[in-house]
Amino acid sequence: MRILRRLVPHPILTVLLTLSWLFLAASWTLNSLLFGLGLGLIIPFVTQPYWPNRPRLRKPLMIAEYLAVVLWDIVIANVIVARIVLFKRNADRQPNWVTVPLDLKSPEAITMLAGTITMTPGTLTADVSSEGHALLVHCLDAPDPEAVRDEIKNSYERRLKEIFE
Amino acid sequence: MQTLAELLITVFLVTAGIFGIVGSFGLIKLNDAMSRLHAPTKATTLGVGGVLLASMLHAIAFESHLSLHELMITLFLFLTAPITAHFIAKVHIHRRESKDSLPESCGDSCWATHDLPDDGDQ
Numbered sequence: 445m446r447i448l449r450r451l452v453p454h455p456i457l458t459v460l461l462t463l464s465w466l467f468l469a470a471s472w473t474l475n476s477l478l479f480g481l482g483l484g485l486i487i488p489f490v491t492q493p494y495w496p497n498r499p500r501l502r503k504p505l506m507i508a509e510y511l512a513v514v515l516w517d518i519v520i521a522n523v524i525v526a527r528i529v530l531f532k533r534n535a536d537r538q539p540n541w542v543t544v545p546l547d548l549k550s551p552e553a554i555t556m557l558a559g560t561i562t563m564t565p566g567t568l569t570a571d572v573s574s575e576g577h578a579l580l581v582h583c584l585d586a587p588d589p590e591a592v593r594d595e596i597k598n599s600y601e602r603r604l605k606e607i608f609e
Numbered sequence: 610m611q612t613l614a615e616l617l618i619t620v621f622l623v624t625a626g627i628f629g630i631v632g633s634f635g636l637i638k639l640n641d642a643m644s645r646l647h648a649p650t651k652a653t654t655l656g657v658g659g660v661l662l663a664s665m666l667h668a669i670a671f672e673s674h675l676s677l678h679e680l681m682i683t684l685f686l687f688l689t690a691p692i693t694a695h696f697i698a699k700v701h702i703h704r705r706e707s708k709d710s711l712p713e714s715c716g717d718s719c720w721a722t723h724d725l726p727d728d729g730d731q
Contacts, residue, residue: 464681464684467677467680467681468678470677470678518654518658519655522628522651522654525635525647525651526627526628526631526651529631529632529634529635529638529639529648530631530634534638534640537644539641539643539644541711541712542712543712543713543714543715545715558695559687559688559691562650562690562694562695563653563654563687563690563691564654565647565651565654566647568643568647568650568694568698569691569694569695569698570643570695570698570699570701570702571698571699571702571720571721571722572721573714573715573717573719573720573721574714574717574719574720574723575717575718576717577714577715577716577717578714578715578717580702580711580712580714580720582643582646582647582698584639584644584647
C-alpha cells in the first residue's frame with residue numbers, strides 16, 4: 445500500500461492528466477489511452493517533491509454545483525461590467541480595495557477561490573496577506589465594499605469549504 | 610434544424626464579438642492601472658467562451674462529431690488568465706502602493722508583496 449502511495453502520489457491528478465491527454469489527442473484508441481496514462485503516472489511522480497501534501501476532496505460532486513454557480517455569475521457579471529465600461533463616467537466610478545478574510549485553510553482551496561474571484565468580471569484578486577489569512581481584492585466599481593465581501597464569502601468560499609474541508 | 614443551428618452559432622459569435630470589443634474599449638477608457646486589468650478578464654470569459662461554444666456547436670451540427678478541444682482551451686484559459694492578472698497586480702502593488710495605501714490585512718502583519726526580507730529596500 446505504501447509503495448503504491450509513493451508510485452502514485454496524486455491519483456486524482458493522474459486521472460485528470462490522462463483525460464486531458466485523451467481530449468487533446470481527440471482519438472479514443474488504446475494507443476493514446478496508454479500514452480496518456482504514462483504521462484499521468486510520470487508527471488505526478490517527478491513533481492512529487494514540490495507538492496508533498498495530497499489535497500483531499502471531501503465532496504467531489506459539489507464541484508459540479510460550484511462550476512454551475514460560477515459560470516452563471518460570470519455571465520451576469522459580464523453584463524454588469526459591460527454597462528459600467530460603456531455608460532459610467534470615470535469620475536462616477538468608485539474603484540476600491542476590499543479585504544476578504546479567509547476561513548479556508550488548504551492552499552488548493554485558497555488558490556481556487558482567488559482564481560474564481562479573478563475570472564468573475566468586476567473583481568480581481570491582487571494579493572494574499574503575509575500569513576495567508578486574507579485576500580486583497582480590487583473592485584472595478586464598489587460603492588459598498590462590505591456587500592462584495594459578503595457575496596464572495598457566501599457564494600464561493602462556503603461551497604469551497606464544503607468541497608475541500 | 611440546420612437553420613436553427615446556424616442561428617444559434619451566429620448568436621454566440623455576435624455576443625462574443627460584442628464582449629470582446631467592450632473589453633478592448635475598456636482598456637482605453639478606464640483610467641487607472643488596476644481598473645484596466647479588469648477589462649481583459651471579461652474578454653477571456655464571455656468573449657472567448659462564446660467563440661468556443663459556437664465552434665463546438667458547429668462541429669456537432671455540420672461535421673457530426675463531438676469536439677472536445679474547446680473544453681481544453683477553456684480549462685487552460687481558466688488556469689492561466691488569473692495567474693497573469695495576479696502577476697500584473699503584484700507588480701502594481703510592488704511599485705505603486707505602500708503599506709499605508711492598502712487596507713488592513715486582517716491581523717496579519719502586511720500583504721505578501723510587501724513582506725520583504727529585512728535587508729530589502731523598504
